[in-house]
Amino acid sequence: MSRNKTSGISRREFLKVMGSTGAALGLGLSATSGNKVLAEEDPYEVLPEGEHKSGEWVPTGCAGCTSWCSLEANVVDGRVIKIRGNSRSKVNGESSCPRSHLSLQQVYDPDRIKRPMKRTNPEKGRDVDPEFVPISWEEAFEEIADKIIELRENGESHKFVLWRGRYTRLRDILYGILPEFVGSPNKISHSSICAEAEKFGPYYTEGYWAYRDYDLQNSDYILIWGTDPIQSNRQVSLYSREWGNILEGARIATVDPRFSRTAAKSNEWLPVKPGEDGALALAMAHVILTEGLWHKEFVGDFVDGENKFTAGEEVDEDEFEENYTHGVVKWWNEELKDRTPEWAADKTGIPAEQIVRVAAEFGEAAPHACVFMGGGGVMQTRGGYNSMAIHGLNGLVGSIDNEGGAVRGASVPNQSFPDHSEFLDDISREGLDHEMIDRRGRLEFPAFKDGESGGGVVTNLSADGIIEEDPYEIKMGIGYWNNFNFAAPETERWDEAMSKLDFYVHLVTHQSEMTQYADIVIPSTHHMFEQWGMLYQKGNLHTHFWLSRPMINRHWELIEPEAEFSWLLAEKLAEKGYSNMLDYFKTIVDPETGEEPEDYREFAKYATKHYMQPVWDPEMESHGDQFDGWEDFKEAGVWNSDEFEFQQYWGEFTNSTGDFEFYSETLKEALEEHAEKHDVSIEEVLEACKYEAEGELAFLPHYEEPYTVGDDEEYPLLLVDSKSALNREGRSANANWYYDLKDIDPGDSTEADVIKIHPRDAEELGLEDGDEVVVSSPAGEITCQLNVWEAVKPGTASKTFGMGHWAYGRVAAEDFADGEPRGGNNNEIIPAEYERLSGSTSFYSHIKVNIERA
Structure with a gap:
C-alpha cells in the first residue's frame, strides 16, 4: 500500500472529518457513495414508528464489566436519556452501578468512529500518524476479503489471528467460527488478562472453571x-x-x-x-x-x-x-x-x-x-x-x-449454533492443525484450563509470538472490542507487534491505541442500544440471561461487530468464489418461521433468537422463568433461573475424585500429562513456570516466595494496581463524567491521574503531596500526580488503572492530535509476567517501582 499524502488526513483533521460526517448523517444525508455492501435504503435496524413512545423503558443489558447487569434504557423520541436496573432481574434488580450511566456519554460521543476508514500511511508506530481516509463499505470489505483469499491461496491461512476483547454471546460467530473458515487456529480471547488464575483454585479443588x-x-x-x-x-x-x-x-x-x-x-x-x-x-x-x-x-x-x-x-x-x-x-x-x-x-x-x-x-x-x-x-x-x-x-x-x-450458581438454558465442521474445506482443516500464536501448551506455558495442557489462553504472549515470528509469522489480524496496546502489561511489546503486522482490521467504537495500527477501521455499534446481543451472569443465588436489541437509530455508519460483520464478510468472500461460510450462516434460521436470513440484519436477529430459544420457546424444556414466546420474552428482556440448590455437588464434584481436593489429584493428572508431553519431570515443569515446589507440594496449596521484578535499592516500592469504579472495561475514558467523578476511587482526585504513597515513604523519597512525579519500573516509566495518603500500606505505591490514553479521543488524551497521554497507563510500567499454570497475566505483587519528582 503506497503512502498517499494528498488523500491522507492527520489526526487533527480526522477529528474534523468525524465531526462533519456526524453532522451530515444527523441531517439524514449520505456520507458514503458507491456503497453496494449495505442496503441502499436505510442500512440499519430502524425502530418501527411508534414502537418506542416518548419516555418508554426498553430492556437491555450491560457488558461494561463482568457484572453483566440487566438494565432498562429510557428512550425518548428515538434517543436514550436514562439508565436503570431491570426490576425483573433476580440478580441486580432495579439497581445499576455508576458505570452503566457513562454509556450515555459513550453512545453519543462526538469522537466515535462514524464510518469505515483506511490507512494511507504504510509506516506504523506509536508516534506515526496513520493518515486515515474515509472509504465505502464496499472498499472496506473488498480489501478484507482479498487478504483472506490471498492467505488461503498461498497456504498461509494459519497466519491469521482473531483477537477478542469484551463480547456478547454472539461471539460464537465471529470469534468461534470465522477463524476456522479462514483456516486458522488463532482465536485469542482477552480471558487471561481478566481472571484465569482466579478460576484455577476452584477448578483444582472442586473441578469448577468459571465465575462463582x-x-x-x-x-x-x-x-x-x-x-x-x-x-x-x-x-x-x-x-x-x-x-x-x-x-x-x-x-x-x-x-x-x-x-x-x-x-x-x-x-x-x-x-x-x-x-x-x-x-x-x-x-x-x-x-x-x-x-x-x-x-x-x-x-x-x-x-x-x-x-x-x-x-x-x-x-x-x-x-x-x-x-x-x-x-x-x-x-x-x-x-x-x-x-x-x-x-x-x-x-x-x-x-x-x-x-x-x-x-x-x-x-x-x-x-x-x-x-x-x-x-x-x-x-x-x-x-x-x-x-x-x-x-x-x-x-x-x-x-x-x-x-x-x-x-457455583444455576445453569443457563441456551442453544449452540449448528455444527459447521462439514462446511470447512481442506484448506481450513489443514490450517487448524498449526500451533497457536500464544504458545499455549508449551513446557513453560501449560495454561491448564479444565485440566488440559494448552486448554487455556495466554493473551499477552501473542504479542511476543508476532514479534519473534514464533511459531510462525502472522500476516493478518482482526480485533474487536479490544485495545491490548493499552490494556495488556508492557505495552511497548504490543506497539512493536502491531507495527510488524502487515494487515490489521479493528472493529471498535472509538479510535483507540490499537486502532492506530489498523489498516481498515470498522465503526462498531454500542452493545447496549444499537445491536442484538445477550449475556448471562450469576448473583443473588440466581442466574439471569438478558437480551439487548436495537432501540435507537444508528446515527452513523455502524455495524454490529460479531454477527453483522461476519455476514457481510461472508457475502464478499462468496462473491470471490468461497461461499462456505455464507452457506453455513444460512443454516441459522428464524426459529419461529424457519426462514433463512436474507441480510446481515436478519442474521444478527435470527442468531440471537436461536441461541436464546430454550429461554423463550414454551415448547422447549427450561427451568426458571417461563415465557409464551419471543415477543413475550422481548418485553421482559431477561430470564431468571430458579434459586440455586445448596449442597447439590457434595460428593459429586466434577474433578478426579468427586470430593473437594486439598490434595489435588486433578492437578496431579494435568501436570503428569504435561510433563509426559514434553518428556520432563513435574519438577522441571514447575521450574519452567517459575515455581519452586518439589515432590508432593506440587499437588497441594503451599507457600511460594513472591516473584518480583526489579532491584530493591533501585525500585524501593511495590506497585499495587487497582481498577477504577468508573472503568467500563477501559472504554469510559473519553467521557467527561469519568474525570468529574474520579474521586469516587479512594484517595484519588477529580481530573487528575494520581499515584498514592504513605507519608513515611514520601518523606524518605523527599516528595510532597501534589508533586508531578515520574514513576519508573524495569518495564518503563510514566508521569502522573502524587497524592500522599495515610491509607496506603508503607512500602507500597497504589495507582488506579484507567487513565494514560494517548489515543481514544479528545477527552481521554491530553492532546489526541499529537498523541500526548492524559496521565500514565499502569501497563506501561507493569512487566509482562504470567501465572503460567493457568495462563493468566500477572498484574500484582511483582512490580517494583521508584518515584521521583518530575
Missing part, C-alpha cells in the same frame, strides 16, 4: 480477598445496594494491600504485603485446624473425635475419616503444620494475633462463612497455589455450595 456466586446475604463472616465487590468486581450493582444489609448480618474482613472502597466499608482491614496472600491463607488454615474449627459435616473428623492437629506435629492419615474432601491430613503434614500465625506475620506484615482472631472468627462462623476471592491475591507470577489455598478456606469451613458460602 456468593451467598453473602446469608453469611455470618465474610473474607473479601484481593477484590473490591462494591467497586470493580462482579455484581457491583447488587452489592452496592445490599452492602448495608450484609454488614448488619455478617462481620466482614477485607484482605488487600490497598484501602479499597470495600475495605472502608468492612469491619476489619488486613493490609497484606503484596504477594504474601498465600502465606496468610495457609496460616488461617493452620489456625482453623489447630483450633478444631473445620466443618466436620463436610470435611470429616478424627476417628476417636480427638483433635490431633498440633503445630509442628504430623498426623496419621488413617486416624482421620473424610466425608466430602480429599487429602486434608496430607495437606497438614506436608505444608500446614509449620505455617503458624507467627511465621505468617513475618511474611505478610499482619500481626499474628490478628491472624489468629480473624481465622478463629471465620471458623466459628462455619458453614455460614465465605471467602470472596478476586484477582489481587492470585494473578501473581506464583499465584496459582495462592488461588488453591484461599479457596481451600471455603473447603475447610464447609461453605462450598452451601448457605452463606461460595456457590
